[in-house]
Amino acid sequence: MDNDIVMEVFQLQAELCKSLGEPKRLMIIHELRKGARSVGQLAGSLNLKQCTASQHLALLRKTGVLSAHREGSTVYYSLITPKIADACDSIREIIIEKLKRNHLLTSVI
Amino acid sequence: MDNDIVMEVFQLQAELCKSLGEPKRLMIIHELRKGARSVGQLAGSLNLKQCTASQHLALLRKTGVLSAHREGSTVYYSLITPKIADACDSIREIIIEKLKRNHLLTSVI
DNA sequence: TTAGTATATTAATATATTCTTATATTATCG
DNA sequence: CGATAATATAAGAATATATTAATATACTAA
Numbered sequence: 001m002d003n004d005i006v007m008e009v010f011q012l013q014a015e016l017c018k019s020l021g022e023p024k025r026l027m028i029i030h031e032l033r034k035g036a037r038s039v040g041q042l043a044g045s046l047n048l049k050q051c052t053a054s055q056h057l058a059l060l061r062k063t064g065v066l067s068a069h070r071e072g073s074t075v076y077y078s079l080i081t082p083k084i085a086d087a088c089d090s091i092r093e094i095i096i097e098k099l100k101r102n103h104l105l106t107s108v109i
Numbered sequence: 110m111d112n113d114i115v116m117e118v119f120q121l122q123a124e125l126c127k128s129l130g131e132p133k134r135l136m137i138i139h140e141l142r143k144g145a146r147s148v149g150q151l152a153g154s155l156n157l158k159q160c161t162a163s164q165h166l167a168l169l170r171k172t173g174v175l176s177a178h179r180e181g182s183t184v185y186y187s188l189i190t191p192k193i194a195d196a197c198d199s200i201r202e203i204i205i206e207k208l209k210r211n212h213l214l215t216s217v218i
Numbered sequence: 219t220t221a222g223t224a225t226a227t228t229a230a231t232a233t234a235t236t237c238t239t240a241t242a243t244t245a246t247c248g
Numbered sequence: 249c250g251a252t253a254a255t256a257t258a259a260g261a262a263t264a265t266a267t268t269a270a271t272a273t274a275c276t277a278a
Contacts, residue, residue, distance in 0.1 A: 009208070012208075013200055014131050015130070016130075017126050017135070017200060018131070020126040021127025050224080051267085054227085090196045091125055091126060133236095149253095159255070160237085160238075161236085162255095163254095164256085181244095181254090184256090
């Protein structure tokens with residue numbers, strides 16, 4: 001139980017959470033649940049500029065959420081592990097339950 | 110499947126994740142797993158200034174992570190639901206597994 | 219090699235966050 | 249009531265983040 005390591009884990013955990021703390025990046029993760037997508041595909045489907053998408057993807061890659069592989073001139077991004085998407089889903093559930101409790105949501109999304 | 114509501118959920122989800130994206134706040138959540146704690150207790154055990162602790166707690170309260178109740182002049186904070194701590198744990202697991210894969214961690218924390 | 223397409227990077231600006239000091243609020247006790 | 253304790257809020261400085269336009273790199277095909 002080395003205290004420095006514990007602190008380091010909290011730090012990394014915070015960086016990961018922070019990288020999840022942006023709507024567009026959550027949408028990217030949501031989209032990648034369905035499978036690998038190229039930068040252009042994501043920019044298109046999420047209505048992002050190419051450079052914005054690329055920067056979000058680079059960040060998510062840096063924090064260990066995504067991996068990338070190149071096929072020709074196209075770069076495909078994928079979730080490193082479905083556990084990330086699961087964690088996002090569980091947070092999403094908390095939000096949805098809260099909305100339901102406050103009668104701000106009637107049907108399941 | 111109202112698109113505005115979907116976007117709203119992503120927004121709220123991002124705000125929640127962002128509020129988890131700070132090491133001190135993760136430590137607060139970790140500490141509160143054990144039960145309710147006062148501002149002063151948390152400031153003491155996590156080595157935070159009183160006002161810093163109070164601000165972090167206010168933010169976590171605003172994003173729906175924590176609830177507060179007063180007993181006399183003391184305010185106790187608690188996790189709204191253990192699901193939050195569970196989500197944090199699952200993210201923590203992802204970090205720890207990654208450290209292990211990279212041989213940066215030998216024993217379980 | 220040149221033109222064209224897909225990504226990535228850089229630099230600048232605008233906005234947001236964190237921490238600190240100082241001050242304010244709320245409650246208890248004498 | 250005044251003094252003290254616990255917590256909250258405000259304002260400011262330092263740092264970080266998100267977005268954009270412009271440019272650079274990587275690859276393909278002619």
